[in-house]
Each structure stands twice: as structure tokens, then as C-alpha cells.
Amino acid sequence: MIVAMHMSDGLVNVPTALAFGVVAALALAVALTRARADLDDRTAPMAGLVTAFVFAVQMINFPILPGASGHLLGGALVAILVGPWVGSVAIAIVLIVQSLLFADGGITALGMNIVNMAVLGVFIGYLVARGLRGLAVRGRGGLLATAFLAAFASTVVASLGFVAEYAIGGAAGAPLGTVFGLMVGLHALIGIGEGIITAATVGAVAAVRPDLVYLLRGTQRPPVLKPGAGSAAEGSAR
Structure with missing residues (x-):
């Protein structure tokens, strides 16, 4: 059974692994410094919840093809x-x-797993979502579409990070073309599942507390995404 995306030991040589370990450490140092500015009474509890959620869901693999399975990466989800x-x-x-x-x-x-999933996966997901923010604030459908597309792109780019690392110092003996086709092909399929889970989760949070969705901060949200809109609408109907 092939399980994506976590890299195991021995897939790349030691110098490459060490180099990306340094890259990961530097990236996390910057992220920790910048994260302090984003942590407030809304973000801090949500950060704990999404970390626990991603940890739990990553332990569950879903079948993609015979002999291959995948799991949520969570990059776009946490970024949004x-x-x-x-x-x-x-x-x-x-x-x-x-x-x-x-x-x-x-x-x-x-280090390579952190670069692929915690750096590339998160930031590509955020850049795509940020680029589509105009669509996201039009309504629930736009937000779900944005989350789906961001998650799909995040997953595929994370797999390309794996391919790049293998191209630099691959030690498993498999041809680069085979690795590229397998990783990108599988993760294009995984990206569909990732997109559905991400869209469903973001949609559920936005339906109850849109003010907790980082992507929507500072925007003019339509009534369907505003806090208390559902309750107000129900009250009017009564």
C-alpha cells in the first residue's frame, strides 16, 4: 500500500535531507516570529482546534486507487x-x-516533509485563496469553491516539492519520470478529496462564525456569511 504524502527515511541522500532540514528550521523560525502578530483571542483557540483536527484526520487514510491511499494534508485548510x-x-x-x-x-x-506540507502546502493554499478572495466573499458557494481550489493547488504543489527533492538527491533508485508521474498523478486525485474536506470544514465554520475565518477578515461579507445572519433571518421568518 502506497500512502501519500509523508516521506520516509532513505528516499533521498543525507546531504539533501540535512539541507532541507536547515531550510525547514529557518522557515519555521520566520513563521513563529510572524505568527505572534496574528495570534489574538480569535486565532489562538482556532489554531489549537485546527491543529488537533488536522492531526486526527491525517491518521485516517482514504483509498485512491488499488494499492494507494491518501489523507488530508491540511495546508489550505489551516491557511484559510x-x-x-x-x-x-x-x-x-x-x-x-x-x-x-x-x-x-x-x-x-x-525537514523535507515540513517544507512540502507546512511551507509549500500552506503558502500555496493561502496565495490561491487570497487571489480568489473576491469570489469567496460573494457568498457561500464562492467560499466553498475558493477553499476547494486552494486545497487542490496546495496538494499538487506539495507533491512537486517531493519530486524536486528527489531530483536533487534521490536515493531510492526509481527514475525521476516515474516518481513525477506517480506523485503528481496520485496527488491530483488526493487533491479532489482534500478540496472536498477543506471546503466542507471551512463552510461549516463560516456558517456559524465567519469572523473566525482568517481569509474573510477585513472584507465586506455578504449577509449569508455575517455573524448572526442565520439567527436574524430565522427571527424575521417567525
């Missing part, structure tokens, strides 16, 4: 709900705990 800096730290925490306590992803590959 708590922002890219806090989201990057949240995904990194999940990956560190999984690697050290559950052997999900190799320890020597931890």
Missing part, C-alpha cells in the same frame, strides 16, 4: 482559517509529533 504563518506552525507541529511518536514520516526526512 488561521492564516499562513500560524497555519505553517500548526502543520509543522503535527508533522513533528507524527514523526517522533508515531513513526509517520522518517526522522531524517522531517
Whole structure:
């Protein structure tokens, strides 16, 4: 059974693993510094919740093809709900705990997994969502479409990060073309599931507390996304 996306030990040589470990450490240092500005009475509790949610859901694999399965990466989800800096730290925490306590992803590959999922996955997801924010604020359908597309792009780009690392220092003996086709092809399919889960989760939060959705901060939200709009509408109907 092939399970994406966590890299295991031995897929790339030691110098490459060490180099990306340094890149991951530097990226997290910047993220931790910038995350302080985004943490407030709304973001902090949400950050804890999304970290726990991503950790739990990543433990559940869903079938893609015979012999292959995938799980939620969560990059776009955390970026939309708590922002890219806090989201990057949240995904990194999940990956560190999984690697050290559950052997999900190799320890020597931890830096590469962080770069792929906590850096590339989160920031690509946020950039796509930010670019589509005009669509997201038009209504629930626009927000769901934005979340889906951001999650899909995030997943595919994260897989390209894996391919790039393998191209630099691959040690598993598989041809680069095979790795590219397998990773990108599988993650295009995983991206569909990722998009559905992300859209459903973001939609559920926005339906109850749109003020907790980082992407919607500072925007003129339509009535369907405003806090208390549902209750007000129900009261009027009565």
C-alpha cells in the first residue's frame, strides 16, 4: 500500500535531507516570529482546534486507487482559517509529533516533509485563496469553491516539492519520470478529496462564525456569511 504524502527515511541522500532540514528550521523560525502578530483571542483557540483536527484526520487514510491511499494534508485548510504563518506552525507541529511518536514520516526526512506540507502546502493554499478572495466573499458557494481550489493547488504543489527533492538527491533508485508521474498523478486525485474536506470544514465554520475565518477578515461579507445572519433571518421568518 502506497500512502501519500509523508516521506520516509532513505528516499533521498543525507546531504539533501540535512539541507532541507536547515531550510525547514529557518522557515519555521520566520513563521513563529510572524505568527505572534496574528495570534489574538480569535486565532489562538482556532489554531489549537485546527491543529488537533488536522492531526486526527491525517491518521485516517482514504483509498485512491488499488494499492494507494491518501489523507488530508491540511495546508489550505489551516491557511484559510488561521492564516499562513500560524497555519505553517500548526502543520509543522503535527508533522513533528507524527514523526517522533508515531513513526509517520522518517526522522531524517522531517525537514523535507515540513517544507512540502507546512511551507509549500500552506503558502500555496493561502496565495490561491487570497487571489480568489473576491469570489469567496460573494457568498457561500464562492467560499466553498475558493477553499476547494486552494486545497487542490496546495496538494499538487506539495507533491512537486517531493519530486524536486528527489531530483536533487534521490536515493531510492526509481527514475525521476516515474516518481513525477506517480506523485503528481496520485496527488491530483488526493487533491479532489482534500478540496472536498477543506471546503466542507471551512463552510461549516463560516456558517456559524465567519469572523473566525482568517481569509474573510477585513472584507465586506455578504449577509449569508455575517455573524448572526442565520439567527436574524430565522427571527424575521417567525
